[in-house]
Amino acid sequence: MSRRRVPPVDLMSKSTPAKIHKDGKSHPLRIVSPSHSVPGRRPKTFDFRVLDKFGPLGNQIAVAFIEFNSAEPYVSASGRAVALRSFFGSVVNAKVDRSVELQSLTQNQWRAFASGWFLEIKARKEITDVTRNNYLYDCGTFFEYLSRKRLVPLFSWPSSVPNVKNKHRPSVAHATITDASAKEIAAWPKQDQADWKKLQSLATSSSAKTDQGRSDLIRNIVRRHAEREIREAWYLYQHTRSIIDRNTTFDFESYCEEFETDSGNGITRKYGWQRELILLPNALVYIDRKFGGVLPGMDDDPHFLKFIYKEFGKASMKGRFHLEYDSVTPLLTLVLMDRRKMNVSSPLSMLSTDLGQIAGGDYQAKWTKRRANNRRLKDDMPTGSRRALSRESTDEITAAQALLVIDELSKPLRPHAVPGAENSLCLVRTVRRRVAAWRPLPSVLNKKWHEFRLRSGVLSKLEFTQSQYRPTGAIEVFRETGDITKVAEELGQKDLRVTARYIQGLEAEAVDAANTRPVQDALIIAAANVSGRPTSDFGISDERKWEILNAAHSAGFFGYNLSGSSDEAEGKVSLFEKILSGVKLFLFETKEVAAEIIAFRQHILDNGEAIRGTPRYEELWLPIALMCSHIIDSMSPKVVKDASKLLLDRPIRYGPVT
Numbered sequence: 001m002s003r004r005r006v007p008p009v010d011l012m013s014k015s016t017p018a019k020i021h022k023d024g025k026s027h028p029l030r031i032v033s034p035s036h037s038v039p040g041r042r043p044k045t046f047d048f049r050v051l052d053k054f055g056p057l058g059n060q061i062a063v064a065f066i067e068f069n070s071a072e073p074y075v076s077a078s079g080r081a082v083a084l085r086s087f088f089g090s091v092v093n094a095k096v097d098r099s100v101e102l103q104s105l106t107q108n109q110w111r112a113f114a115s116g117w118f119l120e121i122k123a124r125k126e127i128t129d130v131t132r133n134n135y136l137y138d139c140g141t142f143f144e145y146l147s148r149k150r151l152v153p154l155f156s157w158p159s160s161v162p163n164v165k166n167k168h169r170p171s172v173a174h175a176t177i178t179d180a181s182a183k184e185i186a187a188w189p190k191q192d193q194a195d196w197k198k199l200q201s202l203a204t205s206s207s208a209k210t211d212q213g214r215s216d217l218i219r220n221i222v223r224r225h226a227e228r229e230i231r232e233a234w235y236l237y238q239h240t241r242s243i244i245d246r247n248t249t250f251d252f253e254s255y256c257e258e259f260e261t262d263s264g265n266g267i268t269r270k271y272g273w274q275r276e277l278i279l280l281p282n283a284l285v286y287i288d289r290k291f292g293g294v295l296p297g298m299d300d301d302p303h304f305l306k307f308i309y310k311e312f313g314k315a316s317m318k319g320r321f322h323l324e325y326d327s328v329t330p331l332l333t334l335v336l337m338d339r340r341k342m343n344v345s346s347p348l349s350m351l352s353t354d355l356g357q358i359a360g361g362d363y364q365a366k367w368t369k370r371r372a373n374n375r376r377l378k379d380d381m382p383t384g385s386r387r388a389l390s391r392e393s394t395d396e397i398t399a400a401q402a403l404l405v406i407d408e409l410s411k412p413l414r415p416h417a418v419p420g421a422e423n424s425l426c427l428v429r430t431v432r433r434r435v436a437a438w439r440p441l442p443s444v445l446n447k448k449w450h451e452f453r454l455r456s457g458v459l460s461k462l463e464f465t466q467s468q469y470r471p472t473g474a475i476e477v478f479r480e481t482g483d484i485t486k487v488a489e490e491l492g493q494k495d496l497r498v499t500a501r502y503i504q505g506l507e508a509e510a511v512d513a514a515n516t517r518p519v520q521d522a523l524i525i526a527a528a529n530v531s532g533r534p535t536s537d538f539g540i541s542d543e544r545k546w547e548i549l550n551a552a553h554s555a556g557f558f559g560y561n562l563s564g565s566s567d568e569a570e571g572k573v574s575l576f577e578k579i580l581s582g583v584k585l586f587l588f589e590t591k592e593v594a595a596e597i598i599a600f601r602q603h604i605l606d607n608g609e610a611i612r613g614t615p616r617y618e619e620l621w622l623p624i625a626l627m628c629s630h631i632i633d634s635m636s637p638k639v640v641k642d643a644s645k646l647l648l649d650r651p652i653r654y655g656p657v658t
Contacts, residue, residue, distance in 0.1 A: 065080075080138045114158060139157070336470070354425060416429070424438075449465065
């Protein structure tokens, strides 16, 4: 099931009472929300016709929905509305005794309805487990709010679907390549033609080295086209400001006094008003002085706008005065490519005060990460070359410079921003009204990214999104260091389990684990570290130890952090207890890794018969076998089942148990 697109919203505005309208069959219960609406456009409404069955309680719930969402900045209410309509519709359909009023439902009745509803959506194949859990969370948090308002009793919701994982986003190295005709290729710049040949040659093989080559090539292509468009946009803006500053012949005040009369219905112009504005420098000064340096929308001054579009062309006027969707797209692209801590929403959440200069002339960016409980993150960024933004420069434009350009081009729009967005770092305007500027909408940015690729030669034949730069960076850091903690630091993540999900299924499955056999030796090293004994006691030299760990990291197995110590164990404990209490493992839960562990555990049990009862077996092999069992039990049943099938096709054999 496709989710509804998020509408233009502004939840930073002050709470305004919602209104209920009943007007015909299409919307028996239509809730208008001023705080979700955009000035100059049709008011945003939420269709809660299903709540009409709840009588007066339905009206109260609908208004509470608007209030609940308006209290949380930046949160999209549309997704929650879909989840709640689904639940309330299920309640209405499941109510057997039609004489029972819904507002009088008991705690147990609500709980039964919630359980039945969740079973219904789990049975719908078009809804993923991630979406099901999102539905459950959205409904649960809203009903907690309703219970605090004493509209419904407090009741427990069913448990979420366990072991749910989002679909892995591939790196840009795995971008889909579509065919290109000879005519299309001939129309590209020469550099694009050369890059296309390189890309075709790299597409014939698959290895870590080849993937890195494709990734580097694609990013270089993106950077080249993004920098070209950024320099053109910056030049146009600066050139426009220069024309305005140098124009001393156009007397703006005298012109307005002679040709214009402001009234409540807009500007009335006298015959001959177009004569002086036929000159581009005069038209630019007029826009700067009359409209505050912001191109008016069609609802502001349609006669003037039609005139300048006719005289100078719409394309030639676009981007001269402030940030536009077309100009913000390459700027955000560079930021996301260079700063791995940021995702698409990071720069959009920044305020103008969140970008500042620090020691050494570098810059620091701060932003709010909403998915991490609104945690504040920061990133220090080099300034870069002073001439990087000049039209003919070949120096790289840094992320700091891109953010500074965004800040500068947004300044004219801030006085015209919707309430709550006045201090946003990044602003764009509507095409209808000059006075409505807001943060760029992700849905529109996705469309503009597609358009950017289509006009960028070889990029038009590569299908990937801006969101794929972040997992690309995660994979590259992991391949370079083999250290999941460094990946987490690079991405600004506190929970290593989140970091593991970025590279799980991307790196681990790309390496043939059967050729590296890291499990046995890596588990022995883990046991040695936790027990405080040197690895030489286990027959592994220090030199060999690092070879084993590098092999384990490269195989995608044992992206672990051996931070356990003897202090973490309770009293005098056995080696096995130390392993379980002290070793903190972060495993890539794939069928290949599970197969490794299952095979090694069975290998110990089958081949350790001869030495059972000996200190060696009791202190080393048995604890490791039990550790393997502990790890397998923590994995999802599906992964274990798939691993067992894999072992039937590709048996794994280890050395003797001694």
